[in-house]
Amino acid sequence: MKKLINDPADVVSQALLGMAAAHPELRVDHENKIVYRGDAPVSGKVGLISGGGSGHEPLHAGFVGPGMLDAACAGEIFTSPVPDQMVEATKRVDGGAGVLHIVKNYTGDVMNFEMAAEMAAAETGVEVASVVTNDDVAVQDSLYTAGRRGVGVTVLLEKIAGAAAEQGRSLTEVADVARRVNEGGRSMGMALTSCTVPAAGQPTFELPETEIEIGIGIHGEPGRRRVPHVPARQVAEYLLEPILADTDFSGGDGVIAFVNGMGGTPLLELYLMFHEVAGILEKAGVRVARSLVGPYITSLDMAGCSVTLLKADEDLLRLWDAPVRTPALRWGV
Amino acid sequence: MKKLINDPADVVSQALLGMAAAHPELRVDHENKIVYRGDAPVSGKVGLISGGGSGHEPLHAGFVGPGMLDAACAGEIFTSPVPDQMVEATKRVDGGAGVLHIVKNYTGDVMNFEMAAEMAAAETGVEVASVVTNDDVAVQDSLYTAGRRGVGVTVLLEKIAGAAAEQGRSLTEVADVARRVNEGGRSMGMALTSCTVPAAGQPTFELPETEIEIGIGIHGEPGRRRVPHVPARQVAEYLLEPILADTDFSGGDGVIAFVNGMGGTPLLELYLMFHEVAGILEKAGVRVARSLVGPYITSLDMAGCSVTLLKADEDLLRLWDAPVRTPALRWGV
Numbered sequence: 001m002k003k004l005i006n007d008p009a010d011v012v013s014q015a016l017l018g019m020a021a022a023h024p025e026l027r028v029d030h031e032n033k034i035v036y037r038g039d040a041p042v043s044g045k046v047g048l049i050s051g052g053g054s055g056h057e058p059l060h061a062g063f064v065g066p067g068m069l070d071a072a073c074a075g076e077i078f079t080s081p082v083p084d085q086m087v088e089a090t091k092r093v094d095g096g097a098g099v100l101h102i103v104k105n106y107t108g109d110v111m112n113f114e115m116a117a118e119m120a121a122a123e124t125g126v127e128v129a130s131v132v133t134n135d136d137v138a139v140q141d142s143l144y145t146a147g148r149r150g151v152g153v154t155v156l157l158e159k160i161a162g163a164a165a166e167q168g169r170s171l172t173e174v175a176d177v178a179r180r181v182n183e184g185g186r187s188m189g190m191a192l193t194s195c196t197v198p199a200a201g202q203p204t205f206e207l208p209e210t211e212i213e214i215g216i217g218i219h220g221e222p223g224r225r226r227v228p229h230v231p232a233r234q235v236a237e238y239l240l241e242p243i244l245a246d247t248d249f250s251g252g253d254g255v256i257a258f259v260n261g262m263g264g265t266p267l268l269e270l271y272l273m274f275h276e277v278a279g280i281l282e283k284a285g286v287r288v289a290r291s292l293v294g295p296y297i298t299s300l301d302m303a304g305c306s307v308t309l310l311k312a313d314e315d316l317l318r319l320w321d322a323p324v325r326t327p328a329l330r331w332g333v
Numbered sequence: 334m335k336k337l338i339n340d341p342a343d344v345v346s347q348a349l350l351g352m353a354a355a356h357p358e359l360r361v362d363h364e365n366k367i368v369y370r371g372d373a374p375v376s377g378k379v380g381l382i383s384g385g386g387s388g389h390e391p392l393h394a395g396f397v398g399p400g401m402l403d404a405a406c407a408g409e410i411f412t413s414p415v416p417d418q419m420v421e422a423t424k425r426v427d428g429g430a431g432v433l434h435i436v437k438n439y440t441g442d443v444m445n446f447e448m449a450a451e452m453a454a455a456e457t458g459v460e461v462a463s464v465v466t467n468d469d470v471a472v473q474d475s476l477y478t479a480g481r482r483g484v485g486v487t488v489l490l491e492k493i494a495g496a497a498a499e500q501g502r503s504l505t506e507v508a509d510v511a512r513r514v515n516e517g518g519r520s521m522g523m524a525l526t527s528c529t530v531p532a533a534g535q536p537t538f539e540l541p542e543t544e545i546e547i548g549i550g551i552h553g554e555p556g557r558r559r560v561p562h563v564p565a566r567q568v569a570e571y572l573l574e575p576i577l578a579d580t581d582f583s584g585g586d587g588v589i590a591f592v593n594g595m596g597g598t599p600l601l602e603l604y605l606m607f608h609e610v611a612g613i614l615e616k617a618g619v620r621v622a623r624s625l626v627g628p629y630i631t632s633l634d635m636a637g638c639s640v641t642l643l644k645a646d647e648d649l650l651r652l653w654d655a656p657v658r659t660p661a662l663r664w665g666v
Contacts, residue, residue: 002525002526002542002545002562002636003525003602004525004565004568004598004602004603004605004606004637004638005564005565005602005605006564006565006566006605007564011601011602011605012601014565014605014608015601015602015604015605015608016604017605017608018603018604018605018606018607018608018609018611018626019604021607021608021611021621021624022592022604022607022611022624022626023624054601055599055601057599057600057601057604058600062600192335192336192337193335209335212335229335231338231339231340232337232338232339232347233339235337259355263599263600264597264599264634264636265337265634266388266390266596266597266631266633266634267390267391267395267596267628267631268344268345268348268387268388268390268633269336269337269338269344269348270337270351271348271349271351271352271355271390272337272338272339272344272347272348272350272351273337273351274351274354274355275347275348275350275351275354276351278351278354278355288354291354291355291356293351293355293660295600295628298599298600300599300601301597301598301599301636303335303597303634304337305337325664327626330663330664331658331663331664331666332666333664333665
C-alpha cells in the first residue's frame, strides 16, 4: 500500500489540520472532528449538518460554507461519526430556527444521527429534522444498509437544501426541499479497481484485470454483478438503464446530471463518460438542465465512477444556481 | 489497463464532446480541438491562449472562461498540439489588443507555439507575446525539455494573467505579470505510481511497491531519485527542500501555496500533505497568503502530488482573488 500518509491511525485528524490550514474561512474543532462555516451559528437561519465516515472527500467537510452545510462531522475512514460529535455540531449551528440532519442511509450513520437528534433535543430543546438519502438503485439492502444506499444525490441535496436555508426558509420547508431532492434523485456506480483502506493496508476486494463491478457501493460494498471490462459507452448503459427503469426523468424541466469520480479516475475519463451519458439521455428524451462532472463523493483511491440524475423543477434549479462558497463547490460569491 | 474509454485513439476527442455537453457556456471547435470561452473574442481585451498535450486535466481546457484563458488547444495525450490549432485559436481570440501565448517548457510545445506566433502575425498582423513556464526545480533538462520543465506554476499564472487581461491591461503589461509569476514560482513533484497512457496500454515506468520517485515530471519523465516509501512528512521535506533552497520565499506578502494531486491521489491525502507543507513553511518563516489544494495539473491516473510556491505581492494577490468563471476554478461570479 503506497499512500501519502504518516500513520494509518492519524489520517483523518491530520487531513483536518490541512483543511484548517488551507481554508481559514472555516473553523475546525479538532477534538470533535467537526468542520464549521466560520460564522456559525447564523442567527435565524436553519442550520444544516451532515457527516459520515471519511474517505469520501470532498464530501462532507468540503461542502461546508455559506449556501451549503453549516457543519460536517468526520468519522474515521468508512466509519460513522459518533452521536457526541453530531450533538456538539447541532448545538453549535443552531441559530434559533432549528437544525436539519442530512444522513446517508447506512445503518451506523442512521442510528447515530437518530440518537444525536434525541440527545440534542433533550439537552437544549433545539428542533431537529432529519432527511435520509437512499438514491442508489444498485441494490436493496447491502453490507451496511437496510434499503437503498445513500450516494451521489447527497451532494446535490446538500447544495440545494443549503440554498433553501440561506434564503430563510423554515425547518419544515428546508426539510421538504431535501426530501424532494432525495425522492427525485437516483444513482448507480461502478468500479474498475478496489479502494485500499489505510488501516487495512490492502485492497478491500479483488477485481481481476479483465473485470469491472457494476453497482458498487462507496465503501467497496458488493454491487449487482461483475462483468467483463467493456468500453465506456457500455458502462454508461449499465449505469443508466436501472436508473431510467426506476424513475421517469423525461419531460418537465429536465434533470441535473452528475458524473462523479470515485477518487482514482482522471477527469479526462469523467468527461468522456459524461458524453456517453448525455447521448443516452438524449435518446431517452431526458433533457439535461444542469450538470456536474468531477470527484465529489469518492471512495478513497478507487477507480470508477457513478451517475446521478435528479429531476429538476424551477425551484430546485434556482436553488442549485444560488451562490455557494465552500472548498469544493463555489460560485456566485 | 482498465480505463473508462472506448478506444485509445478517440479519448481526447470524446472527452471534448463531454466538455461541450457539460459546459454550454464554452464553445468547442471539435475539428481543431480548441475550447473557447463563449464570448471570445472580447473586444479590446488581451486574449490568452494556452494548450499542450492532454492528460493533465483540468489544465488547460478546464481553465477557459472569464477571468482566465480565452482558449485552450488540446493535443493528443502527452503530445503537443500543432501550430495550426494555435494559429486558429490566436486569430479567434484576438479582440484587437493582442494575444498572449502561455507555454509550458517542453520542446514540442515551445517549438509549435513559436511557429504559430510567427504564422499568426504574418497572416493577420495580430500582435503575439509569449511566456514560457519553467518552474520545476527537480531537474535541468529532461526527457522532453531543455532547461526546467513547466508545471504547477502554469495553473497560477493562467489565473493571475487572466485577471490582469480582464482588467484591461495591455499585452505588455499582461506578459509582464505572467513573467513575474513564472519567475516567482517554483515547484517539485513526486509519484507513488506510474500513469498509464491509453495508447501504450501499460504503465510508463515501473515503480516497486516499496519505492517512490521524487522530482517526477507530469508525463512520467524521470525525476531526481527513487527513495524508499516514506511517511508524508518526509515526502513534504523532499519536495520543499529544493524549492526553498532555490528561492527565498520568506518575508514580503507571503506565498500562494499549492498542493496539487497527480490524478490518482485522493483529496484526503492532499489535505494531509498540505498540513505537512504548512508546517515546514511556518518553520522556514514563509507566510501562506493563499492556498490551493486539489488535482489541477495531473498526469492521467498517476498517484502522487506536487508542491508549488509562488511569491506573492499585493498586485498578484488582488489578481488571484479577482473573479473567475471556468469549469475548474470559479469564484466571485
